[in-house]
Amino acid sequence: MADSRLAKWYITAELTALRAILGLSEAGLARALGVSAATIRNWESGKTVPLRSVAKDIGQMAGVEQSRIDFLCFVIDNYKVPGLVANLHTRNVRMIEQAERTYGYMFKYESTFIPGPSQLDGYQHEVLRQPGSEEQKRKQERGRTLRARTDAKVDMLIEYNALRHLRGMTHWDRQIEALIKDSERPDWEIRVIDGAHPAARGSFDFYKPDGLPQAGPAFVYTESLDQSRYIEDSSSLANVLDWYDQLRNEVWNLGRPIKEIFDGGIQLLA
Numbered sequence: 001m002a003d004s005r006l007a008k009w010y011i012t013a014e015l016t017a018l019r020a021i022l023g024l025s026e027a028g029l030a031r032a033l034g035v036s037a038a039t040i041r042n043w044e045s046g047k048t049v050p051l052r053s054v055a056k057d058i059g060q061m062a063g064v065e066q067s068r069i070d071f072l073c074f075v076i077d078n079y080k081v082p083g084l085v086a087n088l089h090t091r092n093v094r095m096i097e098q099a100e101r102t103y104g105y106m107f108k109y110e111s112t113f114i115p116g117p118s119q120l121d122g123y124q125h126e127v128l129r130q131p132g133s134e135e136q137k138r139k140q141e142r143g144r145t146l147r148a149r150t151d152a153k154v155d156m157l158i159e160y161n162a163l164r165h166l167r168g169m170t171h172w173d174r175q176i177e178a179l180i181k182d183s184e185r186p187d188w189e190i191r192v193i194d195g196a197h198p199a200a201r202g203s204f205d206f207y208k209p210d211g212l213p214q215a216g217p218a219f220v221y222t223e224s225l226d227q228s229r230y231i232e233d234s235s236s237l238a239n240v241l242d243w244y245d246q247l248r249n250e251v252w253n254l255g256r257p258i259k260e261i262f263d264g265g266i267q268l269l270a
Helices: 005-022 026-033 037-045 052-062 066-078 094-102 121-127 134-148 160-168 172-183 238-254 258-262
Strands: 085-087 105-110 153-159 188-193 204-208 219-223 227-232
Touching: 005 026, 005 037, 005 052, 005 066, 005 094, 005 227, 026 037, 026 052, 052 066, 066 094, 094 134, 094 219, 105 238, 121 134, 121 160, 121 172, 153 160, 153 238, 160 172, 160 188, 172 188, 172 258, 188 238, 188 258, 204 238, 219 238, 227 238
Parallel strands: 105 153, 153 188
Antiparallel strands: 085 227, 105 204, 204 219, 219 227
């Protein structure tokens, strides 16, 4: 069975990112670990994969969160399986964060919640009831990362039912206004979809490299109640990825621009 190209990409991207946090050259990290500079180059180019114990050491040296280290180790343990699957306890959006930093095209369909990078503090506090959590801080950082990108296209499709949750917020109008503001950013578009449609069974993200050399292979990320799944363009799953791409195009064309839905205002949720 072929190794997962997506997992190999994530390992190389994350090891490179951790070395950047440490502020070390390849030779400097090699000295710290007691290996050769060629070994570091092989890890960061994907020619070889480090032991999970070594990856753990690098993460601890960099001082990053334990959940970030755990996910890197999880990917190292499972990189030989195309279409990574994580259960509820190991589910993590670290790969999504890396994709948001490096991929050229991102499509996010959300059936229940507003996409994480566009959530305001009030949404986290009153709708999700997660004020001040690590997850909230990471979503805010993801938003800053995406808004700073000048080389990426971002499409978001939101179920109208997900917006109805906002009526429980004290200042729900601010969240709508923030979404409209995001939709006005260059290379961003946010649409709203209502009624019965083919994607109504669950949320998913679709990522394409769009020619950016730092990106990995095209992939889909889906979540269910008890697990998450990364689907990549491997020989055994290519048809599944194509199906998601067709679904993405179909439901996107059914959506309406959020600014058109609210016509510059917020009266529809009043």
